[in-house]
Amino acid sequence: MTAFHPRSVARLAASMFALALVAGCATPPPADDKEAVAEWEQINDPLEPTNRAIFEFNQAVDKAILKPLAQGYRAAVPQFGRDRVRDFLNNLRSPIVFANDVLQGEPDRAVQTAMRFAFNTGFGIGGLFDLASEGGIPFHEEDFGQTFAVWGVPDGPYLVLPILGPSNPRDTAGLATEWLADPVNIWWDNTGAEWAIWTRTGVAGVDKRERFLDPLDEVERTSLDFYAAVRSLYKQRREAEIRNDKVVDKVPAASVSSAGEPAQESN
Amino acid sequence: MLSRRTLIVAVAAAAFAVLGGAAKADARQDAARAFIEKLADTAMTTVAVKDIDDAERNRRFRTLFVESFDLAEIGKLVLGRYWRIATPAQQQEFLKLFEEIQVLTWAKRFKDYSGETLDVVAVHPDGELNVSVDSLIRRQKMDPIAVTWLVRKSGEGFRVLDIKVEGASMAFTHRSEYTSVIQASGGQVEGLLGAMRRKIGQMQAEQSAAR
Numbered sequence: 013m014t015a016f017h018p019r020s021v022a023r024l025a026a027s028m029f030a031l032a033l034v035a036g037c038a039t040p041p042p043a044d045d046k047e048a049v050a051e052w053e054q055i056n057d058p059l060e061p062t063n064r065a066i067f068e069f070n071q072a073v074d075k076a077i078l079k080p081l082a083q084g085y086r087a088a089v090p091q092f093g094r095d096r097v098r099d100f101l102n103n104l105r106s107p108i109v110f111a112n113d114v115l116q117g118e119p120d121r122a123v124q125t126a127m128r129f130a131f132n133t134g135f136g137i138g139g140l141f142d143l144a145s146e147g148g149i150p151f152h153e154e155d156f157g158q159t160f161a162v163w164g165v166p167d168g169p170y171l172v173l174p175i176l177g178p179s180n181p182r183d184t185a186g187l188a189t190e191w192l193a194d195p196v197n198i199w200w201d202n203t204g205a206e207w208a209i210w211t212r213t214g215v216a217g218v219d220k221r222e223r224f225l226d227p228l229d230e231v232e233r234t235s236l237d238f239y240a241a242v243r244s245l246y247k248q249r250r251e252a253e254i255r256n257d258k259v260v261d262k263v264p265a266a267s268v269s270s271a272g273e274p275a276q277e278s279n
Numbered sequence: 280m281l282s283r284r285t286l287i288v289a290v291a292a293a294a295f296a297v298l299g300g301a302a303k304a305d306a307r308q309d310a311a312r313a314f315i316e317k318l319a320d321t322a323m324t325t326v327a328v329k330d331i332d333d334a335e336r337n338r339r340f341r342t343l344f345v346e347s348f349d350l351a352e353i354g355k356l357v358l359g360r361y362w363r364i365a366t367p368a369q370q371q372e373f374l375k376l377f378e379e380i381q382v383l384t385w386a387k388r389f390k391d392y393s394g395e396t397l398d399v400v401a402v403h404p405d406g407e408l409n410v411s412v413d414s415l416i417r418r419q420k421m422d423p424i425a426v427t428w429l430v431r432k433s434g435e436g437f438r439v440l441d442i443k444v445e446g447a448s449m450a451f452t453h454r455s456e457y458t459s460v461i462q463a464s465g466g467q468v469e470g471l472l473g474a475m476r477r478k479i480g481q482m483q484a485e486q487s488a489a490r
Contacts, residue, residue: 047360051458091420233482234384236474240459244452252446 037061056169057243063172067239070177074221082221094222096140101216102151103132103139107195112154116162118256124149153253156193157186161254170243178246307432308402311410314437315428318347319397319414326385327392333486336386344381349431349438350374356441357453358468361461365468373468376475383482387489394419397426408432409440 038060041048057063085094106129113122128144128151136143145151160182161167168181179187191197200208235241326340344350354374355362362370401413409431415423427443441450457471464470 235456236478237456237459240456241452244455245447248447249445
């Protein structure tokens with residue numbers, strides 16, 4: 013299990029905690045200012061100075077590495093190829109999506125996911141072609157963070173994770189769970205195909221960043237405070253995803269300021 | 280007999296009143312749908328056209344925006360509790376700067392327009408006065424974007440109060456962001472106005488550089 017050691021999660025958490033201590037916390041408003049207190053609770057970002065520091069760091073990494081990679085990917089690979097990559101990655105996520113459909117008590121959606129997986133893996137040449145979508149069963153995203161939310165776990169304070177971007181304790185726990193539970197990765201790990209895990213993670217990160225090239229540029233161009241805009245958008249998007257808003261379902265979260273699917277990258 | 284007839288009349292009248300109310304709500308929803316479809320159509324045929332310069336595009340979008348959006352209401356929504364703290368002069372300047380930012384934001388989006396179309400997929404009432412219009416912006420070879428329009432009846436027509444893109448409210452996002460800017464400048468609305476002026480300068484420079 014060299015590829016995804018729980019110990020590295022602990023190490024990451026420890027170093028983030030240390031960083032939080034250094035950068036410090038935001039000052040809450042005085043208790044007698046009711047509106048300010050309500051606002052403070054609604055924004056729920058007590059670690060704002062730390063989060064802003066990590067956000068700055070992520071921005072620098074993004075500008076230097078991730079964004080150019082995503083732009084290169086867009087320039088080099090035509091839409092058709094990028095669609096095959098996305099369909100393949102979505103298909104690989106089917107076991108995780110299925111598990112979360114079940115855990116959220118959504119049998120209809122679970123059946124859809126299972127049927128999609130069988131159909132696309134077979135007729136769609138190992139998942140390269142999402143034929144099920146064209147047949148009327150579109151892809152839907154689910155993750156453990158959403159499942160925990162459905163179970164009533166509150167999101168907790170806003171967190172910006174290094175490289176991975178906007179999150180909160182609930183969604184971070186969801187990421188860690190996925191990272192340890194993904195059957196595809198476990199299988200690759202047990203068969204010594206760790207390169208496959210890294211490749212998948214890297215490609216998933218570039219794919220995700222490519223999708224957000226235009227929306228994130230737009231938010232940055234038009235916002236006065238990019239950090240605050242992303243924070244608000246992340247929260248609202250997650251809430252919509254948790255509700256499984258029908259119209260929203262088709263498109264993945266406009267949430268991450270940087271690449272990365274599971275947390276392997278920050279090992 | 281008389282009392283029975285009175286009862287029948289009363290029941291019938293009540294039924295008509297309920298049906299009439301429902302019909303009125305339906306009519307309002309149909310009108311809201313038509314309003315959004317017309318708004319999208321006007322934007323595509325006047326603002327998103329290719330053969331005009333930036334100044335003309337800005338002007339056309341501004342006209343459409345001022346006509347179709349309830350700017351004063353959005354301003355109050357976005358500024359939240361700071362609206363009341365602001366002086367009337369600050370409120371007026373805020374609305375002016377907010378309009379300017381929206382013009383520069385959307386003029387570029389319409390300049391980059393490449394054949395997207397809008398389909399209204401659902402309409403439902405939102406409280407007594409407002410109507411939510413769910414739409415999908417269809418793009419070529421890409422997933423559609425879900426956009427919900429919150430509109431309010433205003434005189435004969437409607438005005439847009441908020442736009443939700445993929446579940447994220449623009450008014451709410453602006454409010455969260457602008458609050459943050461005001462707090463960073465010690466709770467002073469002036470700090471926000473300064474940041475908005477700088478942003479407008481920056482966006483204008485980008486617009487003329489991209490020409």
